Amino acid sequence: MIKIVKRDQPSKAIFFFTPVLAIFLTLVAGGLIFFILGFKPFEALKFFFIIPIADKYGFSELLLKATPLCLIAIGLSFCFKSNNWNIGAEGQLTFGAIVSGGVALLFYEQEGFYILPIVILAGAIGGMLYASIPAILKTYFNTNEILVSLMLVYVSKLILDYLVVGPWSNPEGFNFPETRQFSDSAKLPLLFEGLRIHAGIFLALAAVVISWFVFYKTYLGFQMKVSGFSLKTAKYAGYKGKKMIILVFLISGACAGLAGVGEITGPIGQLHREISPDYGFTAIIVAFLGRLHPVGIIFASLVVAITYLGAETAQIFMQIPKYTGQVFQGMILFFLLASDYLLFFKIKFIGSKK
Amino acid sequence: MIIDINFVGLIIASIMASAVPLILASCGELITERSGVLNLGVEGMMIIGAISGFALMTVTGSLIVAVFGAMLAGVLISTIFAFLTQTLITNHVATGLALTIFGIGISAMIGKNFVGIPGKEFPVLFESLKDTIPLISPILFGHSIVFYFAFALPFITSYFLKKTKIGLIVRAVGDSPESASNQGINVRLVRYACILYGGAMSGLAGAYLSMIYTPQWIENMTGGRGWIALALVVFSTWNPIKILIGAMIFGGLTIIQFHMQAIGVRIPVQFLTALPYIVTIIVLVVISRDSRKIRLSTPSSLGKSFHKDN
Numbered sequence: 100m101i102k103i104v105k106r107d108q109p110s111k112a113i114f115f116f117t118p119v120l121a122i123f124l125t126l127v128a129g130g131l132i133f134f135i136l137g138f139k140p141f142e143a144l145k146f147f148f149i150i151p152i153a154d155k156y157g158f159s160e161l162l163l164k165a166t167p168l169c170l171i172a173i174g175l176s177f178c179f180k181s182n183n184w185n186i187g188a189e190g191q192l193t194f195g196a197i198v199s200g201g202v203a204l205l206f207y208e209q210e211g212f213y214i215l216p217i218v219i220l221a222g223a224i225g226g227m228l229y230a231s232i233p234a235i236l237k238t239y240f241n242t243n244e245i246l247v248s249l250m251l252v253y254v255s256k257l258i259l260d261y262l263v264v265g266p267w268s269n270p271e272g273f274n275f276p277e278t279r280q281f282s283d284s285a286k287l288p289l290l291f292e293g294l295r296i297h298a299g300i301f302l303a304l305a306a307v308v309i310s311w312f313v314f315y316k317t318y319l320g321f322q323m324k325v326s327g328f329s330l331k332t333a334k335y336a337g338y339k340g341k342k343m344i345i346l347v348f349l350i351s352g353a354c355a356g357l358a359g360v361g362e363i364t365g366p367i368g369q370l371h372r373e374i375s376p377d378y379g380f381t382a383i384i385v386a387f388l389g390r391l392h393p394v395g396i397i398f399a400s401l402v403v404a405i406t407y408l409g410a411e412t413a414q415i416f417m418q419i420p421k422y423t424g425q426v427f428q429g430m431i432l433f434f435l436l437a438s439d440y441l442l443f444f445k446i447k448f449i450g451s452k453k
Numbered sequence: 454m455i456i457d458i459n460f461v462g463l464i465i466a467s468i469m470a471s472a473v474p475l476i477l478a479s480c481g482e483l484i485t486e487r488s489g490v491l492n493l494g495v496e497g498m499m500i501i502g503a504i505s506g507f508a509l510m511t512v513t514g515s516l517i518v519a520v521f522g523a524m525l526a527g528v529l530i531s532t533i534f535a536f537l538t539q540t541l542i543t544n545h546v547a548t549g550l551a552l553t554i555f556g557i558g559i560s561a562m563i564g565k566n567f568v569g570i571p572g573k574e575f576p577v578l579f580e581s582l583k584d585t586i587p588l589i590s591p592i593l594f595g596h597s598i599v600f601y602f603a604f605a606l607p608f609i610t611s612y613f614l615k616k617t618k619i620g621l622i623v624r625a626v627g628d629s630p631e632s633a634s635n636q637g638i639n640v641r642l643v644r645y646a647c648i649l650y651g652g653a654m655s656g657l658a659g660a661y662l663s664m665i666y667t668p669q670w671i672e673n674m675t676g677g678r679g680w681i682a683l684a685l686v687v688f689s690t691w692n693p694i695k696i697l698i699g700a701m702i703f704g705g706l707t708i709i710q711f712h713m714q715a716i717g718v719r720i721p722v723q724f725l726t727a728l729p730y731i732v733t734i735i736v737l738v739v740i741s742r743d744s745r746k747i748r749l750s751t752p753s754s755l756g757k758s759f760h761k762d763n
């Protein structure tokens with residue numbers, strides 16, 4: 100007989116075990132889906148999860164994709180920990196890219212060491228500005244941040260579209276929807292010859308370290324944690340709720356904006372329509388899979404980055420649509436949320452007594 | 454300037470047509486939210502409905518099978534959400550997001566073999582009456598059955614919530630699950646039913662898009678309509694009749710941008726496309742500013758999990 104018993108306290112061991120369980124279950128379910136579609140499940144999973152990272156180039160691509168995911172997820176963990184549902188990181192990424200791209204275009208004929216820092220700073224500010232909209236509307240007008248941040252994603256993509264087609268399009272570009280190439284001084288340096296991995300990874304790592312420090316060593320981190328558990332308690336303790344809401348949104352926006360900068364000054368080198376394959380949305384999954392813990396987020400961003408690479412490989416070798424990556428991303432989150440049940444409940448197997 | 458009165462009628466009819474998927478999905482989500490559940494997976498359920506309807510129509514050749522199949526697909530996919538949020542007590546926001554991401558992915562996977570296939574013509578009602586009365590006829594006649602159903606749905610939903618016993622139970626569960634549970638109502642069961650109903654309506658909305666509105670399958674063809682539908686529910690302050698008004702405004706903005714481009718108004722097309730999203734934000738701000746008003750109309754337990762043993 101099986102009995103479900105409530106735990107007295109959430110289990111800490113299971114807290115870190117369930118993400119692993121979720122990944123395992125996703126692989127099993129993914130294999131099953133491949134089987135139903137008429138592929139050999141093990142071969143398909145190999146194409147999806149092993150072949151893309153089997154060589155040096157593949158590994159560099161993995162880090163390239165994991166960098167923005169990690170950066171955004173770190174930012175989002177500030178929001179989610181304190182019960183603020185910013186789901187518009189994709190918009191903040193886009194707007195950060197627009198602002199930093201605009202600055203980079205101002206310097207398109209110039210070289211100089213000072214250009215890159217200005218471009219990076221501009222991106223962070225752009226992301227913060229854009230994130231401040233849902234934050235201010237939430238704090239002063241009581242508006243639901245989920246819907247506002249999400250609607251703004253579409254708006255930012257349309258602004259980008261307008262700019263690259265219209266006023267910012269490359270005058271020598273034969274009307275392609277793209278801007279001029281940035282000058283070399285406005286690009287993040289590559290780390291290795293022949294590989295695309297760039298210095299943006301250090302931004303992500305810096306974010307990891309800083310966030311760890313803020314979460315576990317500062318008063319702000321403590322306040323966030325309390326507000327996340329109970330807004331009433333936070334109010335009772337006299338925390339300035341509004342200030343904190345705006346602050347976590349700004350941090351989150353800055354991170355997303357930096358991720359945008361990393362993309363356009365790294366692998367892309369200009370602005371065009373498709374600067375992000377929904378990194379901002381996928382990072383939400385990364386944040387959860389990483390348990391909103393900075394180190395967890397590093398691992399989670401690597402795991403989820405594989406789904407991007409795998410989808411590309413599978414599209415080339417197996418003619419599976421690249422959206423398959425999203426099937427895996429959705430499933431990881433489903434299984435993770437489902438296995439969280441084990442945090443609060445124990446399943447007891449009771450032997451039948453004779 | 455002479456304005457052709459029939460042309461005005463046609464524009465209004467096209468605005469109504471573009472409002473149909475919004476009305477269907479919003480009315481479904483409204484019932485879900487009234488029971489206290491926030492399902493952010495509308496976009497995912499809609500796109501699943503779109504591909505299911507189109508695929509079934511192509512494979513079986515039957516429109517009836519396709520329409521009901523799309524609704525069933527919406528129900529099936531929302532069952533995942535219901536099981537997770539109600540039985541395993543997961544967070545509504547995260548689960549809904551997963552549902553949308555998963556839905557977009559799986560629909561593209563299923564739809565791989567249906568790209569580029571032309572759709573079938575969907576029969577319309579009262580075709581012969583279309584030219585009888587100027588202005589009025591094009592608005593009233595010559596539409597699909599789904600169209601008429603969509604415009605009746607807000608009134609049916611309103612009646613259901615206000616005048617029927619089951620409607621009262623749904624509202625009770627949404628406003629105070631504890632008291633409802635004490636009255637012997639199975640909160641979990643009611644919420645399951647409301648989630649599945651929302652899934653069916655989103656599925657139907659998707660089928661309308663892929664079978665009637667633009668009869669073909671395109672990856673990601675719902676294009677954010679699911680999110681607009683969610684915004685509409687808030688816009689309406691959970692009142693089905695106001696969904697009708699909101700959906701007409703959003704449908705209107707979509708249609709007007711086509712016509713403004715056609716007559717050469719010099720506004721960037723991206724600005725017009727962005728308008729519905731910006732308007733949604735403005736409306737949200739206006740209605741949320743009055744916290745008393747929003748508290749009175751919002752289902753009190755919206756988005757909060759309920760577990761009997763808690």
